[in-house]
Amino acid sequence: MEKCRVVFSGSGGQGVITAAIILAEAAVLFENLNAVQSQSYGAEARGGATRSDIIISDSAIHYPKVIQPNVLVCLTQDAYNKFYQVIRPGGLLIADTRYVKTGKKVDAQQKEIAMFETIMDRIGKPIAFNICMLGVVISLTELVKPESIMKVLERRIPADFLDMNRTALDIGIKLGEAALT
Amino acid sequence: MEKCRVVFSGSGGQGVITAAIILAEAAVLFENLNAVQSQSYGAEARGGATRSDIIISDSAIHYPKVIQPNVLVCLTQDAYNKFYQVIRPGGLLIADTRYVKTGKKVDAQQKEIAMFETIMDRIGKPIAFNICMLGVVISLTELVKPESIMKVLERRIPADFLDMNRTALDIGIKLGEAALT
Numbered sequence: 001m002e003k004c005r006v007v008f009s010g011s012g013g014q015g016v017i018t019a020a021i022i023l024a025e026a027a028v029l030f031e032n033l034n035a036v037q038s039q040s041y042g043a044e045a046r047g048g049a050t051r052s053d054i055i056i057s058d059s060a061i062h063y064p065k066v067i068q069p070n071v072l073v074c075l076t077q078d079a080y081n082k083f084y085q086v087i088r089p090g091g092l093l094i095a096d097t098r099y100v101k102t103g104k105k106v107d108a109q110q111k112e113i114a115m116f117e118t119i120m121d122r123i124g125k126p127i128a129f130n131i132c133m134l135g136v137v138i139s140l141t142e143l144v145k146p147e148s149i150m151k152v153l154e155r156r157i158p159a160d161f162l163d164m165n166r167t168a169l170d171i172g173i174k175l176g177e178a179a180l181t
Numbered sequence: 182m183e184k185c186r187v188v189f190s191g192s193g194g195q196g197v198i199t200a201a202i203i204l205a206e207a208a209v210l211f212e213n214l215n216a217v218q219s220q221s222y223g224a225e226a227r228g229g230a231t232r233s234d235i236i237i238s239d240s241a242i243h244y245p246k247v248i249q250p251n252v253l254v255c256l257t258q259d260a261y262n263k264f265y266q267v268i269r270p271g272g273l274l275i276a277d278t279r280y281v282k283t284g285k286k287v288d289a290q291q292k293e294i295a296m297f298e299t300i301m302d303r304i305g306k307p308i309a310f311n312i313c314m315l316g317v318v319i320s321l322t323e324l325v326k327p328e329s330i331m332k333v334l335e336r337r338i339p340a341d342f343l344d345m346n347r348t349a350l351d352i353g354i355k356l357g358e359a360a361l362t
Contacts, residue, residue: 012336021198021220028222038219038245039202041209064219065245155193 003057004143005066008133009049009083010075015130020052022152023134023144027056030148036064049079056143071141072108073133074100075115094136111140111179118171128168135172140180146173184238185324186247189314190230190264191256196311201233203333204315204325208237211329217245230260237324252322253289254314255281256296275317292321292360299352309349316353321361327354 006023008016017039024035036055053066068088074080074095084104087093091108098116115132131153138144146169153165187204189197198220205216217236234247249269255261255276265285268274272289279297296313312334319325327350334346 017202024220024222034223036219036221038217039205040217040242040245041205042215042241060223061221064221 003055003059003061004071004141005069005088006054006056006071006073006137006143007051007066007069007083007086008054008073008075009051009079010073011048011078012050014050014075016050016073016075017052019130019134020054022131022149022156023137024054024056025152026144026148030151031144033058033144034061036061038064040065049076049082051079051083071137071143073137075129075133077101080104092140094133094140096133113175113179115172115175118175119168122171123164123168128165131165131168132172132175135169135174136176136179137172139173139176146170184236184240184242185252185322186250186269187235187237187252187254187318187324188232188247188250188264188267189235189254189256190232190260191254192229192259193231195231195256197231197254197256198233200311200315201235203312203330203337204318205235205237206333207325207329211332212325214239214325215242217242219245221246230257230263232260232264252318252324254318256310256314258282261285273321275314275321277314294356294360296353296356299356300349303352304345304349309346312346312349313353313356316350316355317357317360318353320354320357327351 008020010016020037024037027033027035034057038053055061070088070091072087072093076099080100087106087108089107093108093110095102095112096116097112097114102110113136119129119132189201191197201218205218208214208216215238219234236242251269251272253268253274257280261281268287268289270288274289274291276283276293277297278293278295283291294317300310300313
């Protein structure tokens with residue numbers, strides 16, 4: 001793998017920080033990789049778009065801040081408008097169809113994926129939207145295995161909610177597979 | 182304030198990452214400060230001691246990694262043994278009496294505080310141990326105001342659990358005040 005730099009962006013309640021921590025823990029605890037996960041907050045954080053960074057590598061990570069992500073996820077229009085420019089040339093930009101109109105020109109693949117709508121259709125509430133997003137990401141990138149994500153969720157989430165999260169992860173994986181073709 | 186570098190360390194389920202995110206959000210959203218919050222995981226993370234870093238500053242933060250913290254909290258013996266040496270000269274090292282025997286020589290103040298025991302006495306279960314720890318930290322350092330922590334908790338925690346968390350925060354603040362004298 002070498003090194004993969006990932007940024008999840010969105011608004012406050014969408015769970016992007018939690019998703020980033022879950023991805024980092026899955027990589028470290030169950031795939032024998034190294035990871036750094038961080039949030040930088042400043043004046044702009046008070047404005048709206050939240051961002052959470054993850055670096056995953058099979059060797060030591062020296063500089064923990066993501067400058068140009070290989071993978072950028074934008075869950076709101078604000079996040080897209082603010083961050084689309086940082087995508088690494090040749091990278092992958094994933095946007096949610098419900099909240100984001102893409103259309104900026106970037107030197108990367110852009111995929112609009114109906115994560116929010118599918119979760120609302122299938123689960124009826126948006127609480128596992130961030131886990132669905134993780135499913136899309138791991139399906140398109142193969143960064144970590146779905147089982148590794150599930151093992152982290154088993155450690156963090158009450159048993160009552162595990163099924164719903166597994167469903168959301170599976171929905172995301174299928175949406176990712178569909179977007180590959 | 183200039184800049185304060187903080188490290189929370191402990192074992193997996195103690196909530197040190199959550200506490201770090203709450204502290205960073207309190208500083209940014211309600212005290213008009215800047216903050217960076219990060220976790221680095223590597224081979225050693227699989228061993229046991231978890232560490233979560235926060236930098237809080239009234240100006241921009243350029244390098245997000247904490248090398249020598251001004252404030253180091255150790256909630257387990259493993260965490261203490263692994264991290265005590267990184268404390269900044271003149272800094273403040275806070276350890277939990279139940280889990281940690283201090284005794285290493287450091288060029289910093291060491292305070293052993295009965296956080297776990299007091300929480301078990303007063304609340305009967307350890308779930309808000311991390312919030313009690315935050316109370317101790319803000320009481321000893323005045324990094325952010327208790328109201329700012331509570332405002333973050335109000336955004337994150339179901340109403341049913343707010344009272345317990347407020348109690349845990351207050352217990353921590355009193356334990357910190359007692360340790361000052």
